[in-house]
Amino acid sequence: MNKLLLILAILLVAGCTSNNDTGSQSNQGIIIESLEINPSEVADVEPFDLIFEVTNVGGKKTTVNAFIYGPSWISGTDGDLGAHELIAPDKQVGSIGESFIYTKTYNAPVSVTKGLTQEYTVNGRICYPYTTSASTDVEIISLAEKRITDVKQATKTVKTQKSDAPIHIEFTIKEPLIDYDESGQEIPIAVKVRDVGGGFATSPGTGCIKNPELGVMNKIDVTLTGEGITDCVGKDLHLVNGETTLFCKLTATTGGVPSKNVKLMAEATYKYYKTKTTTVKISGIS
Numbered sequence: 001m002n003k004l005l006l007i008l009a010i011l012l013v014a015g016c017t018s019n020n021d022t023g024s025q026s027n028q029g030i031i032i033e034s035l036e037i038n039p040s041e042v043a044d045v046e047p048f049d050l051i052f053e054v055t056n057v058g059g060k061k062t063t064v065n066a067f068i069y070g071p072s073w074i075s076g077t078d079g080d081l082g083a084h085e086l087i088a089p090d091k092q093v094g095s096i097g098e099s100f101i102y103t104k105t106y107n108a109p110v111s112v113t114k115g116l117t118q119e120y121t122v123n124g125r126i127c128y129p130y131t132t133s134a135s136t137d138v139e140i141i142s143l144a145e146k147r148i149t150d151v152k153q154a155t156k157t158v159k160t161q162k163s164d165a166p167i168h169i170e171f172t173i174k175e176p177l178i179d180y181d182e183s184g185q186e187i188p189i190a191v192k193v194r195d196v197g198g199g200f201a202t203s204p205g206t207g208c209i210k211n212p213e214l215g216v217m218n219k220i221d222v223t224l225t226g227e228g229i230t231d232c233v234g235k236d237l238h239l240v241n242g243e244t245t246l247f248c249k250l251t252a253t254t255g256g257v258p259s260k261n262v263k264l265m266a267e268a269t270y271k272y273y274k275t276k277t278t279t280v281k282i283s284g285i286s
Contacts, residue, residue, distance in 0.1 A: 027165075027166060027168075027196045027197055027198075028057050028058060028164070028165075028166060028197060029056070029057070029058030029059075029060075029062065029128060029130050029164070029165050029166050029197070029272060030054055030055070030056055030057070030058060030062065030064050030086065030126055030128050030272075030274070031054065031055050031057050031274070032052075032053070032054055032124065032126060032274055032275075032276045033053040033054060033055050033099065034051070034052075034053045034276075035050075035051075035052050035053075035122070035124040035276040035277070035278045036050075036051045036052075036278060037049070037050055037051075037122060037278055037279075037280040038051060040278075040279065040280055040281065041280070041281040041282075041283070042280070042281070042282055042283070043282070043283050043284075043285045043286075044110060044111055044112045044282050044283065044284050044285060044286055045285065045286050047105055047106060047107040048105070048106055048280065049103060049104070049105050049106075050068060050102075050103065050104045050105075050106065050122070051101060051102075051103055052066055052068070052081065052101065052102040052103070052124045053099060053100070053101045053102075054066065054086070054099065054100055054102075054126055055086070055097050055098070055099040055100075056086035056087060056088050056089070056097035056098050056099075057088075057089060057097045057164070058088055058097070058130070058164045058165055059088055059164030059165060060088050060130070060131070060164075061085065061086065061087050061088050062085070062086065062088075062128045062129060062130060063083050063084065063085045063086075063128060063129070064083065064084055064085075064086055064100070064126050064127075064128045065082070065083045065126065065127045065128065065208035066081035066082065066083075066084075066102045066124065066125070066126050067079050067080055067081060067124070067125045067126075067127075067209075067210040068081060068104070068122060068123065068124050068125070069122075069123050069125070069210055069211070070120065070121050070122045070123045071109075071110070071120040071121075071122060072110075073106075073109040073110040074109075074122070079210060080210070081102040081104060082102070083208075084100045084102075086098040086099070086100060088164070110282060111284070111286070112282050112283060112284030113284045114284040114285060114286065115284060116283070116284050117281055117282070117283045117284070118281070118282050118283075118284075119279055119280070119281045119282075120279065120280050120281075120282065121277060121278075121279055122277070122278050122279065122280060123275055123276070123277050124275065124276045124277070124278070125210060125273060125274070125275045125276075126273065126274050126275075127202075127208035127209070127271055127272070127273050128208070128271065128272055129204065129208075129269075129270075129271050129272075130165060130166070130167070130269075130270060130271070130272050131165075131267060131268065131269050131270075132160055132165040132167045132168065132169055132193075132267070132268045133160070133169070133265065133266065133267045133268075134158050134159060134160045134169040134170070134171070134265075134266045134267075135158075135263060135264060135265040135266070136156070136158040136173075136263070136264055137261045137262070137263050137264075138156075138173060138175055138176075138177060138226075138250075138252075138261065138262050138263075138264055139175055139176035139177070139259060139260075139261050140176060140177045140178075140179055140252045140253065140254050140259065140260055140261070140262065141176045141177070141178060141179070141254065141258065141259040142178075142179050142182060142254045142257075142258055142259065143178060143179065143180045143181070143182075144258070145254075145258040145259050146176075146178055148258075151176060153174045153175065153176065153178075154174065154175060155172060155173075155174055156172065156173050156174070156175045157170065157171075157172045158170065158171050158172070158173075158264075158266075159171075165197075166195065166196060166197020166198070166199060166201070166272050167193060167194070167195055167196070167197065167201060167220065167268050167270060167272070168193070168194045168196050169191060169192070169193055169222075169266050169267075169268055170191075170192045170193075170194070171189055171190060171191045171192065171224075171264075171266060172190075173187070173189060176259070177250075177252040178252075179252055179253050179254045182253070182254065182256060183253065184228070184251040184252060184253035185251070185252045185253070186249050186250070186251055186252075187249065187250045187251075187252050188247065188248070188249055188250075189224065189229075189247075189248045189249070189250055189264075190245050190246070190247050190248075191222060191224050191234075191245065191246040191247075191248065191266045192243065192244075192245045193220065193222055193237070193239070193243065193244050193245070193246070193268050194242055194243050195218075195239055195242040195243070196242075197272060197274070198274065199272055199273045199274035199275070200217055200218055200272075200273050201217075201218060201219065201220050201239065201270040201271065201272050201273075202216045202217055202218075202219060202270065202271045202272075202273065203216045203219045203220070203221065203236050203270070203271070204220070204221050204269040204270050204271055205221075206271065208271055212273070218238060218239040218240075219236045219237065219238055219239065219270075220236075220237055220239065220244070220268050220269065220270040221234060221235050221236065221237070221268065221269045221270065222234035222237055222244070222246040222266070222267070222268045222269075223246075223265075223266070223267050224246060224248045224264060224265070224266045225264070225265050225267075226250070226262055226263055226264040226265060227262040227263075228250050228251040228252060228253065228262060229248055229249070229250055229264070230248070230249045230250075230251065231247075231248060231249045232246065232248035232249070234246040250264070
């Protein structure tokens with residue numbers, strides 16, 4: 001009986017602590033820890049504080065821009081909380097990602113009819129520039145080398161399962177590539193990109209703003225680089241249902257040697273947005 005209680009206690013502790021891990025997360029860059037208004041119920045003559053906490057759980061350092069919007073009494077630059085650089089967690093040294101708390105105090109921001117209570121929805125939004133990368137070495141062999149070694153082609157999938165970013169990359173090739181006539185074989189490569197972060201991306205050339213235009217939303221830049229890569233233009237690719245694909249060509253040639261390796265690098269660049277909502281109740285007493 002005592003052993004059973006001990007096991008239950010260990011499971012309970014594990015369950016309580018697992019949600020507080022601020023180490024790297026495979027589908028996130030920056031997360032919104034909380035958006036709170038304190039106190040959440042006030043009279044229209046009372047001040048209250050907005051508290052907006054964000055944490056870097058991704059794979060790299062970046063600058064986070066924070067905004068709030070919604071009620072009419074948050075207007076213009078009043079909803080711009082500014083930018084702050086956050087350091088990413090470091091798996092090698094075991095350090096957690098850096099957090100930052102944006103705060104703003106509102107002093108009697110709105111007048112409510114005496115005797116009535118008005119509930120307002122307040123939105124907190126973050127925007128940050130980010131990059132997702134995936135790379136691999138690809139072997140190319142001559143036809144003579146293929147016959148000598150009797151090597152078999154195998155499908156190789158390159159993906160960013162643990163990219164610590166909200167955008168993931170995946171491309172598939174067969175390796176080794178075979179240069180049949182030593183003049184170079186043209187191989188198509190499809191680079192698939194998926195949004196898994198729960199927010200939305202915008203073109204990297206646009207600035208971080210509270211309300212991005214529809215023309216830049218769900219768009220990213222994607223590149224595939226490496227020796228022999230051609231026909232590979234991936235600027236402002238549109239994510240449809242969270243996905244898009246860049247099609248490129250690789251001229252696989254050994255250059256007269258039995259075999260060689262070439263490095264391919266796929267990269268997606270974008271700005272990423274996430275939003276969280278809270279409420280405040282204001283009662284009219286004046």
